[in-house]
Amino acid sequence: MPARTSLVQPVLAVADRFDAHPAEPSGTGVLLLAGSSGRVETGRAELLATHGARVRAMRWFGGEDQRPTPHEVPIELFIEQIGILRRDCDRVIVFGTSFGAEAALVTATLCSVDAVIAAAPTSVVWAGAHDGAWSSHWTLAGDPLPYVPFDHDWIPDGDPPVFRELYESSMQRSPEKAAAARIPVERIGGEVLLIVGKDDLVWxxxxxxxxxVAARRVAGLVTSLVSHPDAGHRLLLPGEEPATGGTRMARGGTPHADAELGERAWPEILRVLDPRSV
Structure with a gap:
């Protein structure tokens, strides 16, 4: 297994971040996390900034002095950025998509945030690989967080592959590890907004x-859910164009349905960004 991440507080290089500043600040800061694409979400950051948010979009793997893949990425990397936003903002939100939603939810269980927006979320921590070695997506103080291992007997039966079947099979095959890897979302004190396309074929x-939702309901915590029956894994907010590239896989949905999900979610996103505007 590769050497684990140093316990030294991670530093985010200038090339791996993008800051969008609003013309009329609302007092809300947003840490914006993409998924397995590894990109910095500059366009989405600028969109949120037009509605008063001070946004930091970041690359969290594959950048300067970063882990090369989503494998043993230190959660401290995100906690540090939340602290930076706290210096200038009254409220701080983490907005993540896919693996970025996983990071957002995990981070929010470990440090205080005012809200989480999670698009195409997961309820558990997953495995990642680097140089053939499998471990958790995340570490804390250098130790990998509990994770769900993949079912290595799974074979895709289509092209492009529908990885949702792999994730479902892995959960069924390792129920005890899935229970240990559950993200304790009841520790998130702020609101959680979930955005889901029900035709998501990735997971x-x-x-x-x-x-x-169920775990937070038991704890009496506020959770909102926006969904669309025909949307897939990739959310399209107003004005965004369908993304290209990334790993070859079936993602589900259509550009039209993905955009409709974005239209449904947009008022809720704006409400979370600035509750005073409601």
């Missing part, structure tokens, strides 16, 4: 979202 984000 069962609809089922994961229901599990998050």
């Amino acid at each position: 069962p984000s609809g089922r994961f979202a229901q599990q998050i």
Whole structure:
């Protein structure tokens, strides 16, 4: 297994971040996390900034002095950025998509945030690989967080592959490890907004979202869920164009349905960004 991340507080290089500043600040800061694409979400950051948010979009793997893949990425990397936003903002939100939603939810269980926006979320921590070695997506103080290992007997039966079947099979095959890897979302004191396309073919984000809602309901915590029956894994907010590239896989949905999900979610996103505007 590769050497684990140093316990030295991670530093985010200038090339791996993008800051969007609003013309009329609302007092809300947003840490914006993409998924497995590894990109810095500059366009989405600028969109949120037009509505008063001070946004830091960041690359969290594959950048300067960063882990090369989503494998043993230190959660401290995100906690540090939340602290930076706290210096200038009255409220801080983490907005993540897919693996970025996983990072957002995990981070919010470990440090104080005012809200989480999680698009195509997961309710558990997953495995990642580097140089053939499998471990958790995340570390804390250098130690990998509990994770769900993949079912290595799974073979895709289509092209492009529908990885949702792999995630479902892995959960069923390792129920005890899945229980240990559950993200304790009841520790998130702020609101959680979940955005889900029910035709997500990457992983069962609809089922994961229901599990998050149920866990937080028991704890008496506020959770909102926006969904669309025909949308897939990739959310399109107003004015955004469909993304290209990334790992070859079936993602589900259509550009039209993904955009409709974005239209449904947009008023809720604006409400979370600035509750005073409601």
